[in-house]
Amino acid sequence: MEGNIDSNAVAEIFERIALLLEIKGEDRFKINAYRRVAESLRNETRDIYALYKEGRLKEIPGVGKAIEQKICELLESGKLEFYEKLTEEVPDKLLSLYEIPEMGPKRIKTVREMLGIETPEELERAAREGKLKDLPGFGPKVERKILEGIKAFKEKRLSSRFPLGEAWKYLQVILDHMKNCEGIIAICPAGSLRRMKETVGDLDILVAAEAEASEKITNTFTNLGIMDEVILSGPTKTSVRLKGGLQADLRIVEPARWGTALQYFTGSQQHNILLREAALKKNLSLSEYALTDTISGVEILCPKEEDVYGRLGMSWIPPELREGTAEIKLALEKKLPKLIETEDIKGDLQIHSNWSDGKRPLKEMVEKACELGRSYILITDHSQGLGVAKGLTPDRLTQQWREIDELNEMLADKIVILKGTEVEVKADGSLDYDYELLKSFDVVVAAVHSNLRQDRDQLTERYIRAISHPLVHILAHPTGRLFGSREEAEADWEEIFQTAASTGTLLEINAHPSRLDLSEKRIRQAFNLGCKFVISTDAHDIYEQEYMFFGVAQARRAWLTVEDVANAQSLDAFLGLIKKRSGVHHER
DNA sequence: GCCGTTTTCGGCCCGACTGTTTTCAGTCG
Numbered sequence: 001m002e003g004n005i006d007s008n009a010v011a012e013i014f015e016r017i018a019l020l021l022e023i024k025g026e027d028r029f030k031i032n033a034y035r036r037v038a039e040s041l042r043n044e045t046r047d048i049y050a051l052y053k054e055g056r057l058k059e060i061p062g063v064g065k066a067i068e069q070k071i072c073e074l075l076e077s078g079k080l081e082f083y084e085k086l087t088e089e090v091p092d093k094l095l096s097l098y099e100i101p102e103m104g105p106k107r108i109k110t111v112r113e114m115l116g117i118e119t120p121e122e123l124e125r126a127a128r129e130g131k132l133k134d135l136p137g138f139g140p141k142v143e144r145k146i147l148e149g150i151k152a153f154k155e156k157r158l159s160s161r162f163p164l165g166e167a168w169k170y171l172q173v174i175l176d177h178m179k180n181c182e183g184i185i186a187i188c189p190a191g192s193l194r195r196m197k198e199t200v201g202d203l204d205i206l207v208a209a210e211a212e213a214s215e216k217i218t219n220t221f222t223n224l225g226i227m228d229e230v231i232l233s234g235p236t237k238t239s240v241r242l243k244g245g246l247q248a249d250l251r252i253v254e255p256a257r258w259g260t261a262l263q264y265f266t267g268s269q270q271h272n273i274l275l276r277e278a279a280l281k282k283n284l285s286l287s288e289y290a291l292t293d294t295i296s297g298v299e300i301l302c303p304k305e306e307d308v309y310g311r312l313g314m315s316w317i318p319p320e321l322r323e324g325t326a327e328i329k330l331a332l333e334k335k336l337p338k339l340i341e342t343e344d345i346k347g348d349l350q351i352h353s354n355w356s357d358g359k360r361p362l363k364e365m366v367e368k369a370c371e372l373g374r375s376y377i378l379i380t381d382h383s384q385g386l387g388v389a390k391g392l393t394p395d396r397l398t399q400q401w402r403e404i405d406e407l408n409e410m411l412a413d414k415i416v417i418l419k420g421t422e423v424e425v426k427a428d429g430s431l432d433y434d435y436e437l438l439k440s441f442d443v444v445v446a447a448v449h450s451n452l453r454q455d456r457d458q459l460t461e462r463y464i465r466a467i468s469h470p471l472v473h474i475l476a477h478p479t480g481r482l483f484g485s486r487e488e489a490e491a492d493w494e495e496i497f498q499t500a501a502s503t504g505t506l507l508e509i510n511a512h513p514s515r516l517d518l519s520e521k522r523i524r525q526a527f528n529l530g531c532k533f534v535i536s537t538d539a540h541d542i543y544e545q546e547y548m549f550f551g552v553a554q555a556r557r558a559w560l561t562v563e564d565v566a567n568a569q570s571l572d573a574f575l576g577l578i579k580k581r582s583g584v585h586h587e588r
Numbered sequence: 589g590c591c592g593t594t595t596t597c598g599g600c601c602c603g604a605c606t607g608t609t610t611t612c613a614g615t616c617g
Binding site: 027028029030031032033034036037039061062063064065066068101102103105107118135137138139140141142145188232237264265267272273274275276277279281282285286287289332375 | 589590591592593594599600601602603604605606607608609613614615616617
């Protein structure tokens with residue numbers, strides 16, 4: 001059973017401790033230790049209770065004796081005396097002051113000690129009355145910036161992140177706009193977009209160019225059609241706000257320093273910190289400009305990113321793994337897994353046509369799949385009960401199968417079209433087609449679309465019943481989340497994944513950018529419980545079949561390899577996986 | 589407070605930018 005404190009909740013406590021210790025003026029290395037553990041815990045996908053019970057908490061990077069004890073205390077009692085003592089000294093309501101731009105630990109400490117300010121409201125009043133500008137470390141400009149910051153804070157304009165798919169569309173517009181600009185030797189996204197994080201804070205774009213070309217490139221960038229305002233612009237760095245609110249940063253570097261610059265701007269911050277620490281152990285100091293020998297002071301330029309990692313004795317680390325977890329250690333040992341790639345995907349296992357709610361005829365969807373080099377696809381139009389999606393009755397299914405047969409004949413040397421369904425899981429966990437009909441599909445994909453707000457136990461039971469059905473091969477977009485409009489359904493995912501593992505039901509990683517479901521954390525959790533996966537586009541239009549790479553990226557972020565993904569196998573191997581499972585269950 | 593292919597003690601990423609400064613502190617990524 002999952003407890004009520006998960007690793008995210010523990011991370012939150014340690015993050016708060018770090019921030020409070022900063023205000024208190026504690027040793028900055030101790031503060032970093034807490035911050036690092038918080039970051040590790042946010043990335044931790046193993047069940048923290050299990051680690052605790054097995055005495056393996058120290059496996060979490062950054063957890064030593066003292067922090068291990070604190071985690072134990074939290075898990076046992078739900079409280080932490082150290083934290084409570086700390087907040088007597090430094091009240092935690094001060095933390096909201098960190099939300100205001102320009103307010104860091106030193107200034108928070110100052111306003112508290114000199115003016116007794118503890119909240120944004122009190123800070124705003126003092127700023128309006130002009131009381132801040134005379135404090136040490138403040139001044140008229142800081143005071144004005146703080147007032148502007150509070151305004152943005154109140155209007156909730158700060159720090160909103162964009163779904164990866166949206167940020168990616170903006171990126172395409174920018175790349176398209178820049179592609180004919182003279183002087184660009186290389187251009188590449190960096191930051192969390194390059195790491196394919198499911199949400200993106202801002203768009204970092206790196207350009208390699210000689211210094212003379214900088215002005216022209218900058219001008220091209222700031223003349224973007226989708227640009228709202230230029231925030232700042234210099235010879236090497238330009239920041240703009242795009243219409244819609246996303247910030248985009250352009251950075252121009254000389255080609256000889258491309259490797260270190262791309263490495264630095266890709267991050268994550270935690271990854272960079274650990275990488276730079278590892279560099280220092282080899283007497284090399286790493287910055288975005290170069291590796292510098294700390295003894296001789298000689299600069300080593302790295303034109304390629306591979307050079308940076310290579311010089312540090314590591315294999316190149318895929319951006320999706322650069323979160324400061326275990327990747328640097330494994331790269332040093334040259335033991336990084338070979339991650340799955342989009343080119344490894346042999347078949348797409350969720351495709352809709354205008355037989356149900358897809359926008360295009362079956363034939364066009366199949367032709368696109370051929371063009372993308374798929375060797376098999378599964379047509380998964382909706383089942384009859386999903387009226388809003390023109391779900392198929394048995395009669396219409398028969399007609400559809402006739403068309404599939406014809407297409408299979410016509411395209412026999414190119415692709416195999418499998419007959420499938422995205423069958424509705426009803427509120428009680430039963431399926432929307434009867435057993436006999438289900439048996440006639442090549443592959444059955446089950447999905448929950450309605451009543452996602454059932455109570456937790458009911459919903460869990462419903463999923464388990466569906467997964468345990470002997471004819472269900474794949475569970476589509478398992479948690480039902482939709483970016484910006486629907487959170488993951490509340491259910492006991494650990495139990496559900498355990499059932500999927502024991503029944504051999506494959507879990508879908510839905511590549512559609514509005515879903516990305518399972519999330520990377522859930523993939524990892526399911527993987528640890530022994531599940532296998534498929535990655536499907538859930539395409540409802542031709543072009544959406546190209547979005548496979550979004551799903552593959554999430555799989556990569558969860559460290560999956562070809563072996564973990566059923567549709568990265570040949571058709572025979574894939575069907576073997578499915579048959580084996582059905583066989584086992586038919587014997588019951 | 590953590591950590592160890594030079595260390596169980598003595599280290600702990602690096603730089604840009606801004607504004608308040610008289611040589612640098614604070615914030616940010």
